[in-house]
Amino acid sequence: MPELMQFLLSGATVGAVYALVALGFTIIYNASDIVNFAQGEFVMLGGMITVFAHMAGLPLPLAALLAIVVTAAIGVALNKLAIEPARGAPVVSLIIITIGASIFIRGAAQLVFDKQLHRFPAFSGDDPIAVLGATILPQSLWVIAGALAVFIGLWLFFTKTLTGLAVLATSNNRLAAQLVGINTSWVMTLSFALSAGIGALAGVLVTPITLTRYDVGIALALKGFAAAMLGGMGSPHGALVGGILLGLLEALTAGYISSQYKDAAAFIVILAVLFAMPQGIFGAKRTERV
Amino acid sequence: MRLSTKSATLLVLALLIVATPFFFPSAYYYRVGALVFVNGIAVTGLVILTGYAGQISLGHAGFAGIGAYASALGPTHLSLPPSLSVLLGAALSALIAFLVGRPILRLKGYYLAVATLGFGILVSMVLANESGITGGPDGVQVAELGLRDLLASLGLKLKAPVFWYAFSGVVLLVGAWLALNLYDSPTGRALRALHGSEVAAKTVGVDVPRVTLQAFVISAVYASVAGSLLALQNRFVTPDIAGYMYSIELVTMAVFGGAGSVFGAIFGAGILTLLPQALTFLAEYEQLMLGLIMVLVMIFMREGLVPSALRLIRGRGA
Amino acid sequence: MSLLSVSGLGIEFGGVRAVHDVSFSADPGEIVSVIGPNGAGKTTLFNMISGVYLPGSGSITLAGEDVTGMSPHRLAERGLSRTFQNLQIFQQMTVLENVIAGHHLHERGSVFADMLHLPSSRRRSKAAEVGAMALLERLGLARAALQEAGSLSYGTLKRLEIARALALKPKVLLLDEPAAGCNAVETEEIDRLIAEVAAEGVAVLLVEHDMKLVMRISSHIVVLDHGEKIAEGDPAAVSRDPRVVEAYLGAHAKEAAHADG
Numbered sequence A: 001m002p003e004l005m006q007f008l009l010s011g012a013t014v015g016a017v018y019a020l021v022a023l024g025f026t027i028i029y030n031a032s033d034i035v036n037f038a039q040g041e042f043v044m045l046g047g048m049i050t051v052f053a054h055m056a057g058l059p060l061p062l063a064a065l066l067a068i069v070v071t072a073a074i075g076v077a078l079n080k081l082a083i084e085p086a087r088g089a090p091v092v093s094l095i096i097i098t099i100g101a102s103i104f105i106r107g108a109a110q111l112v113f114d115k116q117l118h119r120f121p122a123f124s125g126d127d128p129i130a131v132l133g134a135t136i137l138p139q140s141l142w143v144i145a146g147a148l149a150v151f152i153g154l155w156l157f158f159t160k161t162l163t164g165l166a167v168l169a170t171s172n173n174r175l176a177a178q179l180v181g182i183n184t185s186w187v188m189t190l191s192f193a194l195s196a197g198i199g200a201l202a203g204v205l206v207t208p209i210t211l212t213r214y215d216v217g218i219a220l221a222l223k224g225f226a227a228a229m230l231g232g233m234g235s236p237h238g239a240l241v242g243g244i245l246l247g248l249l250e251a252l253t254a255g256y257i258s259s260q261y262k263d264a265a266a267f268i269v270i271l272a273v274l275f276a277m278p279q280g281i282f283g284a285k286r287t288e289r290v
Numbered sequence B: 001m002r003l004s005t006k007s008a009t010l011l012v013l014a015l016l017i018v019a020t021p022f023f024f025p026s027a028y029y030y031r032v033g034a035l036v037f038v039n040g041i042a043v044t045g046l047v048i049l050t051g052y053a054g055q056i057s058l059g060h061a062g063f064a065g066i067g068a069y070a071s072a073l074g075p076t077h078l079s080l081p082p083s084l085s086v087l088l089g090a091a092l093s094a095l096i097a098f099l100v101g102r103p104i105l106r107l108k109g110y111y112l113a114v115a116t117l118g119f120g121i122l123v124s125m126v127l128a129n130e131s132g133i134t135g136g137p138d139g140v141q142v143a144e145l146g147l148r149d150l151l152a153s154l155g156l157k158l159k160a161p162v163f164w165y166a167f168s169g170v171v172l173l174v175g176a177w178l179a180l181n182l183y184d185s186p187t188g189r190a191l192r193a194l195h196g197s198e199v200a201a202k203t204v205g206v207d208v209p210r211v212t213l214q215a216f217v218i219s220a221v222y223a224s225v226a227g228s229l230l231a232l233q234n235r236f237v238t239p240d241i242a243g244y245m246y247s248i249e250l251v252t253m254a255v256f257g258g259a260g261s262v263f264g265a266i267f268g269a270g271i272l273t274l275l276p277q278a279l280t281f282l283a284e285y286e287q288l289m290l291g292l293i294m295v296l297v298m299i300f301m302r303e304g305l306v307p308s309a310l311r312l313i314r315g316r317g318a
Numbered sequence C: 001m002s003l004l005s006v007s008g009l010g011i012e013f014g015g016v017r018a019v020h021d022v023s024f025s026a027d028p029g030e031i032v033s034v035i036g037p038n039g040a041g042k043t044t045l046f047n048m049i050s051g052v053y054l055p056g057s058g059s060i061t062l063a064g065e066d067v068t069g070m071s072p073h074r075l076a077e078r079g080l081s082r083t084f085q086n087l088q089i090f091q092q093m094t095v096l097e098n099v100i101a102g103h104h105l106h107e108r109g110s111v112f113a114d115m116l117h118l119p120s121s122r123r124r125s126k127a128a129e130v131g132a133m134a135l136l137e138r139l140g141l142a143r144a145a146l147q148e149a150g151s152l153s154y155g156t157l158k159r160l161e162i163a164r165a166l167a168l169k170p171k172v173l174l175l176d177e178p179a180a181g182c183n184a185v186e187t188e189e190i191d192r193l194i195a196e197v198a199a200e201g202v203a204v205l206l207v208e209h210d211m212k213l214v215m216r217i218s219s220h221i222v223v224l225d226h227g228e229k230i231a232e233g234d235p236a237a238v239s240r241d242p243r244v245v246e247a248y249l250g251a252h253a254k255e256a257a258h259a260d261g
């Protein structure tokens, strides 16, 4: 039993990270119908910038804040320089653009930073906390709390603020949103900033546990996307639930079946879900207009 | 008489293959040339899938991996001659593409991209983890193909790099010929039609799942053959051949040169294979440049280098 | 029994009834027009009949066979062909290739033969090309045959879609606003063509906003409003029906009155 508990706790931690990445995907997808394959790079940047700012002497909270702000700015730049000029391009082109951007960011990170693994101290020490016979790191609690806080924050933003409602309106019908005077280009900028900032936050929270390196983004982007698909593309609830489910699934596979194939199990289950219910758990059914 | 695109492409390719060795300063260049051809073969398969049919795959390196390991393991585990192992790899790739493609190709756009990506990663994971069979992450030795000995016994003695240059070149020409035939055939038109408008293709009677599956299987065989050739000429193979980066590089080569045109895609394979070789002093910047090329080409030359250039020339001419 | 019959057909999008309980039928040689104001559900009806949308309720019978929910390519094999209100052209292909692609059912064959360029494959292609050229001649598009379709004008593309739809040698032909955006001369031509096609024994289903054209060539008219069939009959009867005048012609009449006044 304690064994199961241990797997569940570590699964929830990893799942919270996937949920954050998936939420980042969701924001951009809702604003633009684009799936940003560079989402994982935001997580990497969040971790790496914090590491190097901290090494340069900045206190950790400041370093983390700097990382989030800089990453958000990089997100905005990505939108302005690579996504906006390709407006209306076919999906295949957009996939290649965002993958190209992710490779570019990775290449730049390896030049600007280095190719080593890095970490910085956990926020509240490294002494494990006992929970029902298992243990959890205080940093894991930070990660899980972070995911929940972001989810609640986004929910409030999208339901209670005028700006959030404008973003939703844009995702429902871009033309109509423009007609009622919403600045859709600004909505895009905001979405990329928000999405990149959330990715960076995930990086900041998880680096003390998993460490970071210039190339950690690919796997995270894939898992985050898988989580978003599992939950239903475009649905914030789906992103949260999909992320946690995926994390648990991986932890259980690693624990009971084979740690080498934990990634495989995740993919296979996701493919199965996609074929059984292509809309995911919370996604809305859409009939393509002809 | 005006030369058809097909004849022109084959003629130019054949000329390039035959003529460039006269400018090679050393035997090393045959190796690079062979590498260009091998990538060209894999990319020609992607022309059929992506250029004709408009379906993306970010997992074709997985099929290259299957082909490569078939030619490596066939002789040791099944006591097959290497040449038969290549065919076995192609058949296995076709079978796996058929089985995987049926469910996967129901997905579109981003979903298809991620599903194929996941497939490729699964293959490289199996190759790396099942070290009992595959030799694991450190790779495995590959037997000699044997064709060179056969040629030598017939009186044609070729050094290994020269042989591989010529052999890959011939396979590339055959691959290009098949793909060009397909372009202007009923099946090719059906594929291009569904690329243009899937709903209209259906209403003229195109069985979309069936023809996309055909394109997927065919392109998998191209990738598999390319993987086999690569393994056989290097006499060594690692799971990296099935990795994510190689899949992405193949797609980039195709769209860089022009995924809709066989010559364009092979040209793209040429440039992107040669560039890192020529700019080894910039090796640190390789990823940076690859990423930049992907973004810039998609923004400014959506059809790729060769078709965009042709359009420009024709536009002037008219 | 009719060649095509539709009974109780309906579909909802997010709770909104786009089409509800529509029934009618069409026989060989008939021109059945479906009319109604914007958003009445005409295109949605066509999409269900041609298998593009899965109907939520009701059934469709083609030559005695229940074809409800059948995929479009199966329906094509059974002789059902259509054009689209919002052009669905194969943009990157030439005009000729578009119409050859329309012959897909007649020219398809083994993919191996196609890749190896075997005589069988060449023969199939050649036959389709000859047929396609004849259709282009018929629609006055022969001169544009080798141009890339994407470079042509809207009116030309409308005719190209008709040529492509005819390539199937259909028994039932669905035309969704074939004359929209065409000038008077082009409309005249399309008008003549539809009559010709029907005279050859094809059942034509037509959605068209040009009332003069509809009243002149229809054998039978079905009127939709808010997704429901509110009237049907021959042109004279329909144009006298007060509900039609109210829902549809009324709006036009008022516009006309404004324009006059």
Ligand SMILES: Nc1ncnc2c1ncn2[C@@H]1O[C@H](COP(=O)(O)OP(=O)(O)OP(=O)(O)O)[C@@H](O)[C@H]1O
Pocket (backbone or CB within 6 Å): A287, A288, A289, A290, C013, C018, C036, C037, C038, C039, C040, C041, C042, C043, C044, C045, C085
């Ligand atoms: N795929 C879809 N998803 C959601 N709503 C749809 C879809 N297709 C059609 N509708 C809705 O169904 C209704 C009927 O639309 P339809 O296009 O069939 O009208 P129409 O009679 O063809 O109009 P028009 O004369 O403007 O072409 C409209 O309210 C439309 O918004």
Ligand SMILES: [Mg+2]
Pocket (backbone or CB within 6 Å): C042, C043, C044, C085
């Ligand atoms: Mg309509």
